[in-house]
Structures are given as C-alpha cells and as structure tokens.
Amino acid sequence: MNGTPMVRPLQIGPLHLPNNLALAPMAGTSDLAFRRICHRLGAGLTVTELVSARGMAYDPAMRRNWRYLAIDPDAGAMGIQLFGADPDDFVAAIGQILDHPILSRCGLIDINMGCPVRKVVSEGAGCALMQTPLLAARIAQRSVSAAGSKPVTVKCRSGWDSASISAVPFARMLAECGVAAITVHARTRAQMYSGRADWSVLAAVRDAVALPVFGNGDITGWQDAWRMLDETGVDGVMIGRAAQGNPWLFRQIHRREDTGPGLEERRTVILEHLAQLIGLLGEATAVREMRRHLGHYLRGTPGAARLRAAAMTATSRTQLENVLGEWQIRCQESCENS
Numbered sequence: 001m002n003g004t005p006m007v008r009p010l011q012i013g014p015l016h017l018p019n020n021l022a023l024a025p026m027a028g029t030s031d032l033a034f035r036r037i038c039h040r041l042g043a044g045l046t047v048t049e050l051v052s053a054r055g056m057a058y059d060p061a062m063r064r065n066w067r068y069l070a071i072d073p074d075a076g077a078m079g080i081q082l083f084g085a086d087p088d089d090f091v092a093a094i095g096q097i098l099d100h101p102i103l104s105r106c107g108l109i110d111i112n113m114g115c116p117v118r119k120v121v122s123e124g125a126g127c128a129l130m131q132t133p134l135l136a137a138r139i140a141q142r143s144v145s146a147a148g149s150k151p152v153t154v155k156c157r158s159g160w161d162s163a164s165i166s167a168v169p170f171a172r173m174l175a176e177c178g179v180a181a182i183t184v185h186a187r188t189r190a191q192m193y194s195g196r197a198d199w200s201v202l203a204a205v206r207d208a209v210a211l212p213v214f215g216n217g218d219i220t221g222w223q224d225a226w227r228m229l230d231e232t233g234v235d236g237v238m239i240g241r242a243a244q245g246n247p248w249l250f251r252q253i254h255r256r257e258d259t260g261p262g263l264e265e266r267r268t269v270i271l272e273h274l275a276q277l278i279g280l281l282g283e284a285t286a287v288r289e290m291r292r293h294l295g296h297y298l299r300g301t302p303g304a305a306r307l308r309a310a311a312m313t314a315t316s317r318t319q320l321e322n323v324l325g326e327w328q329i330r331c332q333e334s335c336e337n338s
C-alpha cells in the first residue's frame with residue numbers, strides 16, 4: 001500500500017462521491033429502501049437495478065417502472081442503470097429522466113453492457129454489446145450527448161468468454177466516447193456468476209484509461225475490498241452479493257472491522273427495510289419482496305432455514321414481524337447457550 005488512503009473520495013465528472021465504495025446494481029435486491037440503507041452504512045454510490053430503456057417509452061407516466069427507478073436525492077449519489085440495444089431508446093429514456101423532477105437529480109446514468117442473461121443478450125443488449133463494439137460506442141456517444149452535464153458510466157465484464165477478454169480495448173473506446181467512469185465485473189459472460197473473477201483484468205483496464213475505474217467481482221469481506229484497491233489500483237470497488245442481507249459490510253470496510261452488527265441493530269434495519277418497502281410498494285407486494293431479503297438477512301444465523309421457510313409463506317407485515325421476533329429469541333438463546 002502506498003501513502004494514499006485506499007478508501008477515499010472520488011470524482012466522477014462533476015459528481016463528487018464521499019467515498020469510492022459502491023453498491024452494485026442487482027435486480028431484485030437494489031430497491032430504494034436497500035439503497036438508502038447502504039448509503040447510510042457507508043456506500044458512496046448506489047445504483048438501481050437494470051431498467052429497459054425501450055420499456056420506459058411505453059411507460060411515460062412511470063407507473064410500472066417507478067419502483068425500480070425511484071431514487072432519493074437526499075440519500076447520497078444514486079445512479080440509474082439502463083439496458084438496451086438501440087441508441088434512440090437510450091436518448092429517449094435519458095430525456096425522460098432529465099425531464100423528471102426527482103429522477104433528474106440522480107447522480108449518474110449507468111449503461112449496462114455486462115448482463116449475461118439470455119433474454120437480455122439475445123436482444124443485443126447487456127454483455128452482447130461487448131461483441132458489437134461499434135454499436136456500444138454509438139450508444140455511449142449518443143447517451144453522453146443526451147445526458148449533458150449528467151455523467152454517463154458503463155458497467156461491463158472482462159469479455160465475452162476466455163477467448164475474447166476485451167475489457168481493455170472496450171474501456172479505451174468508451175473513454176473516447178466521453179463516458180465518465182467504467183465498472184468492470186472481472187468475469188466473462190461465459191462464466192455468468194461462477195468461477196473466480198480475474199482481478200488482473202481490473203489492473204489492466206486501470207492502466208489503460210484515465211477515467212475512474214470501479215472493480216467488481218468476488219469481494220466477500222472488508223479485506224477483499226482493501227485488497228482489490230491495493231492490488232489492482234482501481235479507483236473504487238463495487239460490491240454485489242456480499243452486500244445482500246449485509247449492508248453493514250460498507251461500514252466494516254470503512255472501519256476495517258470484522259465485527260458485524262449486534263442483533264438489535266440487525267432487527268431494526270430489517271424492520272426499517274420492510275417499513276420503507278411498504279411505503280413504496282404497498283403491504284402485499286412489499287412482504288413478497290421482503291421474503292427474499294430476509295433469506296439473505298437471516299443467512300448463517302440460528303434456525304435460519306426454518307425461519308426462512310416461515311418467511312416464505314408470510315403474507316402480511318405482522319407475520320413477517322413474528323418471524324423476526326422468533327428469530328431474535330433463537331439468536332438470544334443460542335448466544336446464552338454458547
């Protein structure tokens with residue numbers, strides 16, 4: 001480690017981030033409530049899950065998409081992630097965002113060029129854009145010019161497969177298009193989410209462009225975050241799965257601390273997450289959404305499997321609160337017995 005602190009503020013175009021720790025966009029996880037919580041616990045940037053640029057044109061009043069796009073301008077820098085394969089769709093979607101009283105206050109617009117899912121790549125979107133760099137460049141250029149002073153960033157992978165690790169030339173091309181920062185998930189599309197992330201690609205991209213680069217892939221604890229910053233030289237780290245059910249990871253990274261939250265704090269945050277989701281989605285949908293989060297929050301705690309099963313059948317706030325009550329009792333008993 002050199003003299004510069006690893007966790008530090010970061011500038012992305014005109015956007016000042018208080019620190020270089022980002023919550024990854026995750027479909028089904030990165031709802032507004034969770035992004036707010038991660039911000040409070042130390043994430044310098046959070047990003048919505050992917051939203052279809054074309055789909056936004058069919059939803060001008062944002063009835064269907066609001067729950068995914070919603071940001072809180074008072075909860076730190078929140079980016080909005082778009083996916084698609086047609087530059088016109090991005091221009092129109094960015095126009096909608098910039099015309100919107102709340103969405104126009106997002107921190108940045110991120111373009112998904114890394115999603116490996118068949119439904120997305122079969123349309124030429126997500127990671128398929130790494131196979132069509134000219135189209136990717138057109139999308140980036142048109143988005144940058146549509147966004148004006150709002151930074152446009154791109155999230156991509158190391159390449160399509162092990163025979164085409166293209167992140168370095170791809171990042172160079174994006175830099176020429178005016179993109180303000182790049183996140184590289186150091187896996188190929190062929191790897192999906194398995195196998196190991198190859199962090200050497202992050203160091204190569206870092207050396208190749210003058211833009212801020214976020215490294216992503218396989219950060220499982222605070223030590224990994226510091227190690228990625230140190231070993232690869234990336235400007236920031238983006239954390240996905242390890243933050244699911246563990247937003248405290250951001251605080252642990254700041255403090256370089258192994259200890260997670262106590263039981264009471266865990267319960268308070270889970271209940272806050274639920275209450276905010278109810279405000280956003282109504283009770284029935286929020287309870288359904290919260291089941292998945294609870295699966296993550298309860299992971300590794302006493303009786304988790306049975307409690308998760310109970311949470312899966314809960315249909316009301318009260319039932320979920322009861323599951324949490326039981327969880328707390330079990331955790332306390334297990335502490336007393338150990």
Ligand SMILES: Cc1cc2nc3c(=O)[nH]c(=O)nc-3n(C[C@H](O)[C@H](O)[C@H](O)COP(=O)(O)O)c2cc1C
Pocket residue numbers: 024025026027028029048049050081112114115155185193216217218219238239240241242
């Ligand atoms: C459930 C889930 C949903 C995801 N959704 C998105 C998404 O909407 N947009 C995106 O760019 N990446 C998405 N990703 C990928 C993550 O942002 C991240 O790149 C990946 O999980 C690797 O980081 P990690 O090892 O820290 O989890 C998703 C990942 C998971 C596990």
